[in-house]
Amino acid sequence: MTAKPAPIYDRVAFIGLGLIASSMALAIRQFGLAREITGHAKSAETRATALEIGLCDKVFDTAAQAVDGADLVVLCVPVGAMGEIAAEIAPRLKAGACVSDVGSVKQAVIAAVAPHIPADVAFVPAHPLAGTEHSGPRSGFATLFQNRWCLLTPTETSTPEATSRLRALWEGMGANVDEMDAAHHDLVLAVVSHTPHLIAYTMVGVADHLRRVSNSEVIKYSASGFRDFTRIAASDPTMWRDVFLTNKDAVLDILGRFTEELFVLQRAIRMGDGDELHAYFTRTRAIRRGIIEAGQDTAAPDFGRVAAKKDA
Ligand code: NAP
Numbered sequence: 001m002t003a004k005p006a007p008i009y010d011r012v013a014f015i016g017l018g019l020i021a022s023s024m025a026l027a028i029r030q031f032g033l034a035r036e037i038t039g040h041a042k043s044a045e046t047r048a049t050a051l052e053i054g055l056c057d058k059v060f061d062t063a064a065q066a067v068d069g070a071d072l073v074v075l076c077v078p079v080g081a082m083g084e085i086a087a088e089i090a091p092r093l094k095a096g097a098c099v100s101d102v103g104s105v106k107q108a109v110i111a112a113v114a115p116h117i118p119a120d121v122a123f124v125p126a127h128p129l130a131g132t133e134h135s136g137p138r139s140g141f142a143t144l145f146q147n148r149w150c151l152l153t154p155t156e157t158s159t160p161e162a163t164s165r166l167r168a169l170w171e172g173m174g175a176n177v178d179e180m181d182a183a184h185h186d187l188v189l190a191v192v193s194h195t196p197h198l199i200a201y202t203m204v205g206v207a208d209h210l211r212r213v214s215n216s217e218v219i220k221y222s223a224s225g226f227r228d229f230t231r232i233a234a235s236d237p238t239m240w241r242d243v244f245l246t247n248k249d250a251v252l253d254i255l256g257r258f259t260e261e262l263f264v265l266q267r268a269i270r271m272g273d274g275d276e277l278h279a280y281f282t283r284t285r286a287i288r289r290g291i292i293e294a295g296q297d298t299a300a301p302d303f304g305r306v307a308a309k310k311d312a
Helices: 019-031 044-052 062-069 079-092 107-116 160-172 181-209 213-222 226-235 237-246 248-271 274-293
Strands: 009-015 034-040 071-073 098-101 122-128 151-152 176-179
Touching: 009 019, 009 079, 009 107, 009 122, 009 237, 019 034, 019 044, 019 098, 019 160, 062 122, 071 160, 079 098, 079 107, 079 237, 098 107, 098 237, 107 176, 107 237, 122 160, 122 181, 122 248, 151 160, 160 226, 181 226, 181 237, 237 248
Parallel strands: 009 034, 009 071, 071 098, 098 122, 151 176
Antiparallel strands: 122 151
């Protein structure tokens, strides 16, 4: 049997104990990446659950207590809550510690957190491109980050040592790590995640408002495509509210382009321009092939789902 590698950190503290923190805690334990895990979440209920299911060795009633003595602190709260947490924990951070976060938007988190970080502490923002539509401490699983990207967006408050140690942690949890500038991150995410989520929310809203198709028909026939919109549109409302409020410029830029493209297709349909539609769909099909070739999804029909039995 091969021995586990030495832990990368002595004590890791999680502020926020939902999907991402619980998945990180489980992966850290499974791969022996830290000696001790502490945590804090807003509600007593989540704190009790985290202790009960063994996510953390110790859970504290305040964020400030949870970060005491930690050499890595990971902020896993909604983007809009990062600044107030940073202000609260700043006086309790250990000299030489690293603060990171997992927020889905990077420029707004850096603007809210960096001013609070003491000079002897490094701040290395991160964003794992992995998630599900579930939330809370029971929704995590250790393999969430396997073969998924984690983007680091170092700032002048990051040090090369803190950045490479955090990279080793994410690689230890199975992720592929890239570094990029925060503004570029926010634009890329507006294209690949934020705007698609908004479109899914909108499409589910349209079906909800449409009275000529009954709700039972929408549910019954949803496997024809709508089902995948509903999965995305079931994502956490607080998290996504904060994403749109804090990545406003990039999302509005991409939404503007989306609307222009939609009008191009709308016109082609109205004019019966089959060549335009066919050429457009041929180009988009190539993008799907690229995603499969990059190992980011399966080529199996219907995402590899086993068809549900009608009478099951
Ligand atoms: P989640 O499952 O909803 O968990 C959020 C956690 O934050 C909960 O434990 C909540 O505590 C805690 N919290 C909220 N406000 C707080 C405050 N003021 N003080 C202390 N704790 C607070 O969320 P998640 O999906 O893990 O997302 C966390 C972060 O990861 C977000 O910034 C999100 O943008 C980012 N992210 C999410 C995904 C995804 O797909 N879900 C993917 C990548 C990155 P209670 O349970 O007590 O309310």
